Amino acid sequence: MHLPHNAFKAALKQAQPRYGIWAGMCTPYTAEILAGLGYDWVLLDGEHAPNTVPTLLGQLQAMAAYGSQPVVRPVTGDPVLIKQLLDVGAQTLMVPMVETAEQAAALVQAMRYPPHGIRGVGGGLTRATRWDAVPDYIRNAHQELCLIVQIESRLGVQNAAAIAAVEGVDAVFIGPADLSTGLGHAGDASQPEVQDAIRQAIDATRAQGKACGILAPREEDARRYLDWGCQFVAVGIDISLLRQAAQANLARYRDDAGASKAPGGVY
Template sequence: MNPFSHLLKAAGAHPPVGTWIMSASPLVAEATGHAGFDWAVLDMEHSPVDMMEVVQMLQALSATKMVPVVRVAWNDPVLVKRVLDAGATTVMFPFVQNADEATRAVAATRYPPQGVRGLSTMSRASRFGAVPNYVANANKSMGVIVQLESAQAIKQLEAIAGVEGVDGLFIGPGDLSASMGHVGQSSHPAVMDLMSQAVLRCKALGKPIGTIGGDPESVAQYRAAGFDFVAVGSDLGLFMQGARSAIAALRTPGSEHVHSVSSGTRGY
């Protein structure tokens, strides 16, 4: 079974919690994996992550329990072919608008005759040829998550979810809010209402649906709405939040009296 699909089935009533990896750092990715997240998106769309960094991050995450999902920059079979050869088993496709685009996404992850994935017998995915019958069995282990990021895409939800090979849907609140005329207002009541309706429609179809929030409070709202998998922030966002909080605390009048643990005991 695909690792992400297995994670969803094993989670039961507790939606798996993930985050975004945007730093392009294998070390940060590995640390994030050990932090306790269930899954994470290695983001190639809105970060400087390139192919070699995808390989290095997948290698780093193999030492953790966190399940990786690779988000490609676009619904492009050439990009998909490369991340699959690098060892990705679940691919997230941004800005899927209709069933035809979802069909193309699935086809890019499958070898013929089910799809159009280019054949290679010497890739990291096949352990450089050491996995017996990799090409014959690979299609069955691939996972596809398509992102619905506009009001137009939400209208097509049933058609998109009905495409064979689509394992899950993911709503991007930021782009969705922008498409609805509420730029930068992911928690606008109209946006939240549309997202809640999308959850109910997916429940009726038996199709998993996920989303992301910038903080635990918004993620708690999404979990209450019934989302099956959720993400909070990103590695860079969590770092910036911690860094800014530390600086703010140290620049507060009277902070010079705050006692800290001796640096000699922390290994810094």
């Protein structure tokens, strides 16, 4: 059996935009629905959604038959958790709140086996090796693994060029909600200071020859960030889409259903 190809990593080297959707419902059933809709990638969120390694495994298995590529976001860059996620077959990780090149380099080490890193060897116990059916997995795994680091703080923006320059970092993803809050604007990414910081991070990332992505459920934001050079953009969140569609449906029948219709200002 061949080492599974990481189509998401390969796509980062191409110019055309890649559209993604956030998956926060934590079930294989909904992950499979999203995987069949035509989005280029699906973010399985383990930071703010109540996912665990077993629930993420189920979603990876559910998505395996589809062309949409899974991206897994752990709650932290803990090397032990990274090891577990890679062992169950995640090939692309998005790690939150990376602020320095040193942090980024440590994440690269967590994703690689010795002598180039510190990842522990699971061998035939792991889905990643297809239970020891992939020849030379230890030597070749890094070729198909993809590391995305999230910049979502003032310090991260200041260090964006150095972070993006780290060998083994494949892409940078900007988190507008945390970035705007950290800059004193409580989740309001429309503020000029926040927009300037986002543009700065995009430019710094692209200058290092790395792909840049962002979360932008509002169409006007997504199109602006694409114009600025983002190559992969999450243009929807499953939970938000469900809530909005359900409210709109009820509002057709009940006048009072629109009382809480407007989504929150963060996304």
